[in-house]
Amino acid sequence: MPTRRTVLGAAAAVGATAALTNLTTTGTAHADTDADRQKAARDSIRAVDTGMRTNYDTLRANLINHLGPVVVVNNDMQGGTYYLVDDGKVVEQIQPVDEIFELAKSVAHTPLGIYSICAPYLDPRDIPPSQAAYIDPHDLATVAFTGPKDTSWTTPLQAFSTTLDTARRQLEEARLPADLHDSCAFILDHAHEYIADTLRTREFDMRSFEDFSGAVYPSIRTNMYWSSKVQIQGVSNLLTRWKKQVGDDAWSNLYVVVLSLWTTYELNQNSIIIKNFLNQGKAGTHLIDLMTAQTPGDPVHVALDNLARIVQDNIAAEMVFATDQTTADALKGRQDLLSTEILRLLGDGGTGAHAAGALTKGQVNQIVCPFHNRSAATASVV
Known part of the structure; x- marks a missing residue:
């Protein structure tokens, strides 16, 4: 039989459960509201950058139509395709380099062609002593991903040999300069012999290949x-012709953008030649070597899009960071805007309190080397 105590106890339990349920629901709703508010607040902050980038992109797109004079160079296999641009439009497009450039390089690439076929089948343990100091064993093991037991290289090597032999048979008809003809003949003849020996023995190793490549190197230099x-x-x-066409005054402000892959990005041959024709006082800022991940489909657009960014940042840097020339120079150049501060925090951009900023010595040490300072993290900061 239920008693007053049990009834009241049951009622209290029900009330308590309801109260707890309501508390949980209210707490969850409140938490969700706080989370939503935080997200909305942060999204509104992000919108500032989104708005900036939208306007920045609009400025860049419009600025392209006012760039000029500009020379764009696409560093290709023919020695470079050159574009003269004014007011964002191509005035002339030309490949100015004689085809001797392409022909001489083509034959000089013979050893690299053989290497490209056979490299996966190398024995990583077969490093000649003369090269051991210059070859990273891990890189070699990565390139030699198939190994020496597989002889699948023989078929493509034979095919490449046929290509080389065809070029050798028709070399006379190419009418090359005498010493260039002779160097090409030497390379092709020795390549034929090397490939024939390699196919006969069905063995490819670093030592024999280096003997071959060393023998033809003087001809490659020619x-x-x-x-x-x-x-x-x-x-x-x-x-020389374009400078006369554009005029000295306009040419003195000429920008040149040279697009090339990473492997030809530094001391690019076109850039070396072009520098001699620029206003020497501006060559450091107006000759721009632009590294690309691959040959662009529209080199002019890629060049102008990047140049517009550079030109507008040159002015933005002085206006936005008028009180700090170091930061202004970072925005104007290739330096990331946060690089100086990151270097300071890592202890590489200065010394003492200046480098650390507001951080204590112990905090800076932890930023520089968090793993080495684990034991020090529990110590008092000095």
Whole structure:
């Protein structure tokens, strides 16, 4: 039989449950509201950057139509395709370098062609002592991903040999300069012999390949000479003509953007030649080597899009960071805007209190080396 105590106890339990349920529901709703408010607040902050980028992109897109004079160079296999641009439009497009450039380089690439076929089948343990100090064993093991037991390289190597032999048979008809002809003949003849021996023994190793490549290297240097010679001549003649066409005043403000892959990005041959034709006081800022991940489909647009960013940042830097020339220079150049501060925090951008800013010595040490300072983290900061 229920008693007053049990009834009241049951009622209290029900009331308590209801109260707890309501408390939980209210707490969850409140938490959700706080989370929503935080998200909305943060989204509104992000909107500032979104708005900036929208207007920044609009400025860049419009600025492209006012860029000029500009020379855009797409660093290609023909020695470079050159574009003269004014007010964002291509005035002239030309490949100024004689085809001797391409032909000389083509034959000079013979050892690299053989290497590209056979490299996966190398024995990583087969490093000649003379090269051991210059070859990273891990890189070699990565390239030699198949290993020496597989001889699948013989078929593509034979096919490449056929290509080389065809070029050798028709070499006379190409009518190359005498010393270039002779160097090409030497490379192709020795490549034929090397491939024949390699196919006969069905063995490819670093030592024998280096003997071959070393033997043809003087001839490769001759081919490099001819490629360089005709490139200098072609580019020089073109820039001399364009300078006269544009006029000295406009040419003094000329921007040049050279697009190339990482492997030819530093000391690019076109940039070396072009620099001699620029206003030397502005060559450091107006000759721009632009590294690309791959050959762009529209080199002019890629060049102008990046140049517009550079030009507008040159002015923005002085206006936005008028009180700090170091930060202004970072925005104007290739330096990331946060790089200085990151270097300071890591202890690489200065010393003592100046480098640390508001951080204590112990805090800076932990930023620089968090793993090495685990034991110090529990110590008192000095």
